[in-house]
Amino acid sequence: MNLILSTLQQSLLFLPLVIGVYISYRVLAVVDLTVDGTFVLGAAVFAKLVIVNNVDQYVSLVIAVIAGAVIGVLVALMQKGVRINSLLASILMVFMLYSINFKIMDKPNLGFLENKTILMNLQTNNEYLLLLLIVGMALLLLMIFVRLFGSKLGLLLRSYGSNVKLLKSLGKSPTLLLSLGLGFSNGLAAFCGALTAQINGYADLNMGLGMALTAIGAVVMGQHLIGKIIPNNKFNAVLDLSGCVVGGFIYFLAMNLFIHIGIDPVYLKLILGLILVFFLATANYSKRAVGYDSF
Amino acid sequence: MFRYILLFIINLFVITSIVAADLKPVTIGIVVPIQHRALDEMVDGFKKELIKDYPNKIKFVVQNAQGDINLQRSIIQKFNQDETKLIVAVARPAMQMASTMVTKKPIISLAAALYEEQRQQRSIKNITNVDDESAVIPGINFFFATVPDLHKVTIVHTSADKIMSQLVTFKKMAQEHRIEVQDIMIQQLSELYSASSRIAEDSQAVFILKDNLIASGINTLINIANNRKLPLIASDGATVESGAAFAVGFKEEQIGAEGAKIAARVLKGEDVSTIPVKFLDKKFLFINKEAVQKQNLNLNRIIANAKKYKYEVVVYGVRK
Numbered sequence: 001m002n003l004i005l006s007t008l009q010q011s012l013l014f015l016p017l018v019i020g021v022y023i024s025y026r027v028l029a030v031v032d033l034t035v036d037g038t039f040v041l042g043a044a045v046f047a048k049l050v051i052v053n054n055v056d057q058y059v060s061l062v063i064a065v066i067a068g069a070v071i072g073v074l075v076a077l078m079q080k081g082v083r084i085n086s087l088l089a090s091i092l093m094v095f096m097l098y099s100i101n102f103k104i105m106d107k108p109n110l111g112f113l114e115n116k117t118i119l120m121n122l123q124t125n126n127e128y129l130l131l132l133l134i135v136g137m138a139l140l141l142l143m144i145f146v147r148l149f150g151s152k153l154g155l156l157l158r159s160y161g162s163n164v165k166l167l168k169s170l171g172k173s174p175t176l177l178l179s180l181g182l183g184f185s186n187g188l189a190a191f192c193g194a195l196t197a198q199i200n201g202y203a204d205l206n207m208g209l210g211m212a213l214t215a216i217g218a219v220v221m222g223q224h225l226i227g228k229i230i231p232n233n234k235f236n237a238v239l240d241l242s243g244c245v246v247g248g249f250i251y252f253l254a255m256n257l258f259i260h261i262g263i264d265p266v267y268l269k270l271i272l273g274l275i276l277v278f279f280l281a282t283a284n285y286s287k288r289a290v291g292y293d294s295f
Numbered sequence: 296m297f298r299y300i301l302l303f304i305i306n307l308f309v310i311t312s313i314v315a316a317d318l319k320p321v322t323i324g325i326v327v328p329i330q331h332r333a334l335d336e337m338v339d340g341f342k343k344e345l346i347k348d349y350p351n352k353i354k355f356v357v358q359n360a361q362g363d364i365n366l367q368r369s370i371i372q373k374f375n376q377d378e379t380k381l382i383v384a385v386a387r388p389a390m391q392m393a394s395t396m397v398t399k400k401p402i403i404s405l406a407a408a409l410y411e412e413q414r415q416q417r418s419i420k421n422i423t424n425v426d427d428e429s430a431v432i433p434g435i436n437f438f439f440a441t442v443p444d445l446h447k448v449t450i451v452h453t454s455a456d457k458i459m460s461q462l463v464t465f466k467k468m469a470q471e472h473r474i475e476v477q478d479i480m481i482q483q484l485s486e487l488y489s490a491s492s493r494i495a496e497d498s499q500a501v502f503i504l505k506d507n508l509i510a511s512g513i514n515t516l517i518n519i520a521n522n523r524k525l526p527l528i529a530s531d532g533a534t535v536e537s538g539a540a541f542a543v544g545f546k547e548e549q550i551g552a553e554g555a556k557i558a559a560r561v562l563k564g565e566d567v568s569t570i571p572v573k574f575l576d577k578k579f580l581f582i583n584k585e586a587v588q589k590q591n592l593n594l595n596r597i598i599a600n601a602k603k604y605k606y607e608v609v610v611y612g613v614r615k
């Protein structure tokens with residue numbers, strides 16, 4: 001498989017996490033770093049169920065996603081119920097998830113060496129079919145979320161990020177909407193973790209390191225690039241989610257290209273960080289409201 | 296005449312091609328999951344030994360993933376796609392990912408806790424490993440036999456995969472010797488200072504396993520051990536060189552060198568699937584003379600015990 005196809009595979013596998021971060025960061029306009037922990041939670045629950053408890057892989061995947069979503073709801077309750085700042089609540093949850101993930105796995109690393117899942121089988125025997133499966137999964141995910149953001153629920157989620165007062169005046173519960181949004185976001189992060197564990201061959205307690213930042217980077221780069229190509233002031237779910245795909249792809253392409261041309265990986269984080277600073281600066285995110293001008 | 300010239304040119308072309316093919320260096324890709332001195336020493340040992348053992352030109356490409364799994368995946372992907380002939384995966388996470396992603400190239404893992412039974416259960420056996428865990432039990436035994444009248448010891452450790460299973464062994468052996476264990480676990484390096492202040496007053500020694508994170512902050516434990524005259528026993532030479540009293544273990548270069556011997560066999564055409572996991576047998580006793588004195592231990596007793604167990608002794612002073 002060549003560089004472009006393998007980058008595509010890597011970025012689409014990462015897409016659920018990017019969409020998850022897009023939901024919290026852009027739609028709900030909250031800073032939620034919990035995905036660093038729920039990514040590992042998804043991998044841990046999936047690995048434990050498949051390797052240790054011999055549970056069916058599809059059932060395990062569903063349970064892993066639910067586990068991630070439940071954590072998302074808890075973070076929302078910490079923010080709204082106990083009134084903890086969103087950033088602090090997510091950092092606290094990541095802190096607590098370290099112990100939870102450890103308890104789930106019973107040890108810090110669970111390897112799939114003797115336990116084959118469908119993704120592992122395809123990776124070993126037919127990587128093009130694996131790519132096709134991942135492309136199909138990504139398309140399905142995009143269709144689901146394009147539909148969601150076009151629905152009444154999607155509209156309410158978006159209004160949480162843009163105008164909470166309007167929500168309250170309409171008699172809608174901001175807590176419920178934040179719980180739903182963060183539930184989706186962290187469920188997607190857990191889904192991504194479970195897929196990654198299969199493709200990488202193991203679930204590890206420290207595998208979530210820097211995932212939130214990488215996904216935020218992908219969202220920012222993607223939104224910026226798509227915004228430059230097709231300027232649009234109104235909310236457009238297709239364009240925004242396409243931005244998630246493009247952003248993830250550009251991030252991994254840059255990383256893979258740097259490695260292929262022989263740049264020492266020690267400098268990679270610095271280079272990618274500087275690229276991200278450039279995108280953040282030119283997108284002027286710090287000054288601009290996260291919501292959209294109009295619906 | 297023209298025919299002779301043509302024949303000469305063809306011969307020259309064939310010979311040049313053969314020589315050029317022979318001179319083209321063989322590329323070996325080495326993936327290291329994090330920056331760590333012990334892992335660097337393994338890589339150095341591998342390189343030095345392979346250059347000695349394999350006559351042809353070799354190009355080593357060493358890439359460090361900095362603890363980032365996305366980066367680690369990209370590195371392994373690159374080795375899998377380019378002209379790299381052999382992949383060396385240092386430590387367990389790199390081995391796990393490489394063995395899942397790479398099926399058509401040989402992989403040699405170093406200190407990766409891959410056992411022969413696990414290797415045999417794989418449908419594709421394109422991997423073998425150099426094991427470094429066989430010094431753990433002798434190291435604990437030597438510790439219990441050398442520090443006198445032990446009733447209570449403290450073990451400081453992280454939650455790393457290999458460490459947790461070795462911790463179980465340590466506790467079991469301590470229980471057999473009727474030694475109480477104070478268990479202090481840290482998750483991040485920043486916790487080491489406050490964790491070390493929790494070392495019990497009645498603890499008679501501090502033990503650490505071959506724990507990468509603890510090793511990076513070892514000076515914190517060395518200061519406490521020296522101030523309280525508390526023996527600090529380690530499980531690798533580098534930590535002893537830094538200021539722990541003693542350790543039984545292997546030289547990191549030795550692990551790399553054994554991997555290089557396997558690599559030479561693979562490059563000469565041997566199928567990696569027929570090469571079993573290599574266990575190291577020559578153990579060393581690493582001693583730091585100054586630390587032994589500061590931490591109130593008897594140097595003669597340690598050396599006498601080393602002779603009894605037939606360990607080769609490596610003596611260090613405190614590193615400046």
